[in-house]
Amino acid sequence: MQMTFRWYGVGNDSITLKQIRQIPGVKGVVWALHDVPVGEVWPAEKIEEVVNQTNECGLNTEVVESVNIHEDIKLGLPTRDKYIEAYKETLKNLSQFGVKVVCYNFMPVFDWFRTDLFKETEDGSTALFFDAKKVLALTPEQVVKNMEENAKDFTLPGWEPERLKDLKLVFSQYKDVSEADLLENLTYFLKEICPVAEQCGIKMAIHPDDPPFSIFGLPRIVKNKEDIARLLNAVDSPSNGLTFCSGSLGGNPNNDLVDIVKTFTDRIPFAHIRNVKHFEDGSFIESSHRVEDGSLPITEIVNTFYENGFDGYIRPDHGRHIWDEVCRPGYGLYDRALGAMYLIGAWDTNVLLKKKESVGAL
Template sequence: MQMTFRWYGEENDTITLKQIRQIPGVKGVVWALHDVPVGEVWPVERIEEVVNQAKKYDLHTEVVESVNIHEDIKLGLPSRDNYIKAYKQTLRNLSKFGIKVVCYNFMPVFDWFRTDLFKEAEDGSTALYFDAKKVLSLTPEEVVKNMEENTNGLTLPGWEPERLRDLTHLFELYKHVTEEELLENLTYFLKEICPIAEECGIKMAIHPDDPPFSIFGLPRIVKNKQDIQNVLRAVESPSNGFTFCSGSLGGSLSNDAIDIARTFASQILFAHIRNVKHVGDGSFIESSHLTEDGSIPITGIIKALFENGFDGYIRPDHGRHIWDEVCRPGYGLYDRALGVMYLLGAWDTNVLMNNEFPSVLQNAK
């Protein structure tokens, strides 16, 4: 298991590489070129720039999150082949710098979605919040406005302005797209991409839908255990893998996160671990990573990953905004750093319980 930390770049993050380097156990940063429009090839020189920035602090850049997928690919439009061609070239460019995993999602129109980016919690911190009742009274345009106006001047991951300029048109395009058709379009994409990914030594890790149910009637196909199985079986390739996200899957109480972690451990390439607390009627707020603070059995998930041989990359996911930190919603330094230590502690407990930590025990004597 390798601990990583998401970073948005020198010009687009309140957190520095120097600060990340000082979090015990963190070996690399998870990154992307957020200013490159979706569908365009990532330039080699820009990739090299980020890699060299991280190298100065002895941090690897082996995980990219995300190389976003153009909406035409999801819709299965004739123009998708040109965008897939560009995606292949981006993978080739990334492979020149040792990138091992590319995390991506296949959510139509909206990426992750919340109704409140700074909901106050009982302890006085603020966090991302999903109000199931409020969603019913919002229009898609109101959703976008709320998300874009409450970011502290920073970009939101996965929310590309260019695809949200004409929501009416996008929704019209998806009006008759079923989940079965969306899965067919994903399968087409993977059949084209996986051979190139294999050649490049890169593995594709699809991220669950967040939240794991339909929003505004849009189809979603990575919501639960069966959906994950469908995607992994769609294309038999070592490069077709899964990003396990406890918080995304945990948005629905019907998902058994421990069972999903146990079942797909060998195909989980990347793990996002965070906790959410359900507050009734399908609403939830993101809590600290501590198991008892939320509704997700974080320590049980870590145990399941450990016992089933997970050896991929892991990172703390969305954190609360604590100690008056001004930051990107969900991506501050302090609570995620606390999350790193909690996750490492949970992992090390399993190591010790299985007598796989002899050098540390010897040193302790």
């Protein structure tokens, strides 16, 4: 297992590489070129700049999150092929600098959704919150306005302005797109992309839907174990993989996260691990990584990864906003650093127990 930490780049993140380097056990950053519009090729010189900055601080850049998918690909429009060709060129450029995993998603319109970015909790910290009742009363336009106002001075990944400037048009385009249609469009994309990814030594790792159920009538196709199996079977390639995200899949209490890890470990090159606390009405809030603070079996998830020989990348996912930190929603330094240490502690416990078993067997 290799612990990583998501970083948004110089001038685009309140956190520095020097600070990340000081978190024990963190070996690399998970990064992206956020200034390149969706659908355009990532220039090699820009990739090299980030890689050099990061490597100079003793961190690797082997995981990218995300090379976003143009909406025309998701919709299956005739224009998708030119964007797929651009995606292939980006993969080739990334491979020149040692990138091993590309996380991406196939969520329509916007990549993730919360009703509140800074919901106050009992201890005075704030966290990302999904209010199930409020969702029913919101229009997509109100959602975008709310997210923009609450984001303060930070841009939100997956909420690119170019995608949201004509929200009514984009929503109308999905009016007659079923889950079967969306899966067919994803399969078309993967059949084109995976041969190139294999040549480049890159594993494509799709991120689950967040939340893992339909909102505003939009189709969702990576919601549960059945969806994941269908997707991985649709394109038989070692480069067709899954980003396991406990927080996303865990938004639905019916998802058995441990079973999903156990079933698909060999197809998971990258994992996001975070905790959420469920409420009876279907709402949930993101908590600390500690098992007792949420509703998810975090240590059991880590144990299952270890027992199944996981050798990929993990990062602590969304954290609370604590100790008066001013930061990107969900992506502060302090709580994610605590999360990294919690996850490493759980992993190290497994390593220690294994050693004791080996000694005892002699």
